[in-house]
Amino acid sequence: MYRYDSYDKTLVLERVEEFRDQVARRLTGALTEEQFRPLRLMNGLYLQLHAYMLRVAIPYGTLSSDQMRKLAHISRRYDKGYGHFTTRQNIQYNWPELEDVPDILAELAEVEMHAIQTSGNVIRNVTTDHFAGVARDEVADPRPYAELIRQWSTLHPEFSFLPRKFKIALTGAEQDRAAIRLHDIGLKLKRREDGDIGFEVIAGGGMGRTPMIGPVIRAHLEPEHLLSYLEAILRVYNQHGRRDNKYKARIKILVHELGTDEFTRQVEAEWARIKDGPLTLPEAEFRRIQAMFAPPPYEATDGSDxxxxxxxxxxxxxxxxxxxxxxxxxxxxxxxxxxxxxxxxxxxxxxxxxxxxxxxxxxxxxxxxxxxxxxxxxxxxxxxxxxxxxxxxxxxxxFGLGTANAGLLTDIIACPGLDYCSLANARSIPLAQKIASRFDDGERLRNIGDLKIKISGCINACGHHHVGHIGILGVEKKGEELYQLMLGGSGAEDASLARITGRGFSEDGIIDAIETVVDTYLNAREEGEDFLHTYRRLGAEPFKRAIYSGETSK
Amino acid sequence: MTLLNLTGIASGIWVEAPDGSPIPEAAQVIISFKRLMAEGKALLQTSLHLGLQLEPHNALEEVAQYIDALSLIVIEFPVFTDGRGYSQARRLREEFGYKGELRAAGDILPDQARFMERCGFDSLVLAAGVDAETVRAALQHYSFVYQPAADGLVTIPEQRHGTPDRLKVS
CATH class of the missing domain: 3.90.480.20 (Sulfite Reductase Hemoprotein; domain 2)
Incomplete structure (x- = not known):
């Protein structure tokens, strides 16, 4: 794992003191909420439906035991005794008091953690494959590069007021566990035919209200040019990304409106200008970081046990x-x-x-x-x-942690929804709980096999409904919570966007509909075929027929 | 309004010459991008010190031919969330080799001053109500930087491994 040196430590401590000063000014009234807002957002502090929410960065999803213990301690001392791990490999605390936040950040700094750039229109916490460094299908370990990106993007003077937030994901494996095609930038380490390793660069993917699968803009980028290439992409986006409409401000809209070819041309032109400058990967620094990600001393065994x-x-x-x-x-x-x-x-x-x-x-x-x-x-x-x-x-x-459901129907991604979030139209958590209750039968779940359900409480798609094998979108219609059913999405290497089946359902109705979809799949599947492949083979029609025909009431 | 000098080269009083009005003689005059495009060639023949007011959408490529004739470029930040001016500043310094004074104006938060300094600005025009002392304090918050920018500071990755080649005096 990466360990801070005195430079990393100093910077994080200075950040804590800066924020302590800002909070003090807010508490005395020297700063209005309006003036304070952009400052707190740069430290991951949101104002939610009922309270402040603090989002703490877990860079590329890696934690030490000491760090995890500190997260537990913080939840107990400053919150209600729990934390929420998010789809961006971060943790959120839902009930901190504003005056405690500087102390929380100081405690985090003790274990080399922070909340820098976990919100705001900045380069967010970089994410990667959670099996990085240990996966069998990995070409190279993406974590040293993720750490380089973390450092380069931290308090970046040019890119701290982007048109919109900016998310980068990396993987070094064949199987995409990091959803790189649904990020503002996705990076995949690949080995070329001549044996050289480089990044495939994807730009302009994303979910939200306009979901897009990002196109490849460069098939092979030599790793030493990673940061200059990222800087070129960000510079084009910072200058030309739309700022007139918040909902069209992500890089995916720029890539889409310019066209992939023109966007790529602009990036390449900027890159040609800066590519051999001071951002060129310093060999010694890369080796320093890489050494910290060396495999631990595994006990030698022949594998039989x-x-x-x-x-x-x-x-x-x-x-x-x-x-x-x-x-x-x-x-x-x-x-x-x-x-x-x-x-x-x-x-x-x-x-x-x-x-x-x-x-x-x-x-x-x-x-x-x-x-x-x-x-x-x-x-x-x-x-x-x-x-x-x-x-x-x-x-x-x-301790309630032994559920055998990884990758199964009840391994549901759900956003916080209307229970916490001020943007939500519908509740997500109770729906996830009811689905799990309906399918609370291990044998049945194993028989159904791989099936990803993803629930978002609004169009912003924090619950990734666009890439659920079964996606559920909460909407509000005439004051009622309604759920739309979507089928056929995938966030993996075979990325696809889920399609809406038809009119929406009540909470009970959507659970019935999911059951109908699952039964339709079980009746139609071929030997060894999972849900997504059956859906792709048959198309939406048989599922729609089963859901909507013969149905007399909601 | 207060003019905050970051690098010591801020150059005092400039007169704005709005589009359509006559250019005052023998003064330091700020003109718009539009006026530079229309009258730039003629203005170059005079002995004026020329300043340019840039809006975030103005194309720097069009300004390139006048770069050496400009002694001041003011980059406008219409709202503090509009970060295009940071890229304009870095490009002027690093791509177009602009050596004159670079000034930020408009909606500027104290905590943005450090980023502006790093992107190559020499001076900030602070709006009424923005306390210059708070800005000065914000400029001092951080001891180190992770990434190279227009200020040429030695970065943390470079400091870890001794003086980088780009800074070695031969």
């Missing part, structure tokens, strides 16, 4: 959990564990202080003190010995 095999054979509940929540690791005898934050009936992405501490302890004992946050709002133990899995599973079970 009789203890693990015995537990697997003797305990079907454990076997079911391993089947869904344990993933292949590049080191023999090791595995990656997904800790589900989607217990049936719970709030997707929420963890109590105690749960955070348990995860921190387990990581310390069994995963070299390292934890990841996935964009699907789960936690990951990236370096686990197979022989430790059974003990880990038992511990997780006792």
């Amino acid at each position: 009789s203890r693990f095999e015995k537990s697997l054979a003797g305990d079907t509940a454990f076997a079911a959990w391993v089947d869904r929540n344990v993933h292949a690791h590049r080191a023999p005898g090791h595995a990656i564990v997904t800790i589900s934050l989607k217990p049936h009936g719970g709030i997707p992405g929420d963890a109590s202080a105690q749960q955070m501490e348990i995860v921190a302890d387990l990581a310390e004992r069994f995963s070299f003190g390292e934890i990841r946050v996935s964009h699907e709002q789960n936690l990951i133990l990236p370096h686990v010995k197979k022989s430790d899995l059974y003990a880990i599973w038992w511990s997780l079970l006792s």
Whole structure:
């Protein structure tokens, strides 16, 4: 993991003091709320429906056990004893008091964390594959590059007042677990035929009210030019992105209106001018960062593990959990564990202080003190010995963390919705809970197989409904909450946008409709075919027929 | 309004010459982008010190031929959220080699002054109600920078590994 040196530390501490001063000026009334707003937004502090919300950055979703313990401590001391892990690998606290926020930031700084650029029209916290560095299908580790981007983008003097927020995601793997085609910039490390590694650069993807799958604007970018290329993209966007309409201000609209070719031409022209300047990757600095992401000292094993095999054979509940929540690791005898934050009936992405501490302890004992946050709002133990899995599973079970549903229908992404958010039209969390209750049957869920449900409480799409295999969008119609059903989306390497099926449903109606869609799939699937592939093979029609025909009442 | 001098080269009193009105003689005169486009060639023949008022949408490529004749460029920030002026400033310095005074005017928050300084501005015109002391304090908040900009500061990544080649005196 990356560790701060004295420069990183100083900068974060100076940021804390700057914000402490700003909060003091607000509390005495020297700053009005209107004047304070842009300042607090640069520190991830939102004013929500009921209270302030503080969003803390977890750069590229990586946490140490100490950092996780600090997050638990903060939730207990300054909040209501829980935190919410988000789709951008961050954590949110929903109930902090304004006067406590500088102290919270000071406590975060003690463990090399901050809330810089977790909101505002700036380059946001960079995200990556939550299996980075341990995935079997990885060409190169994206984390050193993510850290370079974190540093370059922090308090960037030119790009702190962009037309709109700006999100960058990276992956180094074949399978896209970071949704890079749905970001303002997506970067994928690939090996070219001649053996050289470079980035495929995607720009202009995004969700929100105008969802777009980003086009590739460069097939191969030498890694040493990463930052100058990003600077060229941002400079074109900062000058020409629309500022007349907030809803058309993201880079996807610029790319779309200029056309990919013209946008790319402008970026390449700017890049040609700056490409060999001071942003060229300094070799020594890259090596310094890369060394901090070296693999931990795994115990050498031949990969066979009789203890693990015995537990697997003797305990079907454990076997079911391993089947869904344990993933292949590049080191023999090791595995990656997904800790589900989607217990049936719970709030997707929420963890109590105690749960955070348990995860921190387990990581310390069994995963070299390292934890990841996935964009699907789960936690990951990236370096686990197979022989430790059974003990880990038992511990997780006792604390409500052992749900065996990774990638299944109840592994739902949901935005905070009308329970917290001032933008929402409808509630998301209770709907997620009711769906989980309706499908609360492990065998049935495993039979249904891979199926991603994503729920947004409004058109801004924080719950990623556009890329749900089943997407649900909450709308408001004549004072009633209504839910629209969408099918066929994917945020992965086979990215596609979900299509709306037809008229919307009440809360109970949408759950019935999901059940009908699932039953239609189960009846129509071919051997080994998951929901998305069945949908793609058959198209929307049979699903629409099943949902809307024969239906007499909502 | 207060003129805050960041780099020591801020050059005092300038007279604005609105479009359509006659150019005052023998003065430091600020003209609009539109006027520069229309009358720039003729104005270059005079002994005037020329200043240019830039709006965020003005194309710098059009200004390029006049760069060496300009002693002041004022970049307007119509609202503090409009960040186009930061890119204009850096491009003027780094792409077009502009050496004269660069001044920011309009809606400027104290906490933006540091970013402006880094993008190559020499002076800020502070609106009424913006306290110059608060701005000066904001300029001092940070000891280090992560990224290169128009100010040429040594960045954190560079400091970690000794003096970079670009700053070595041969």
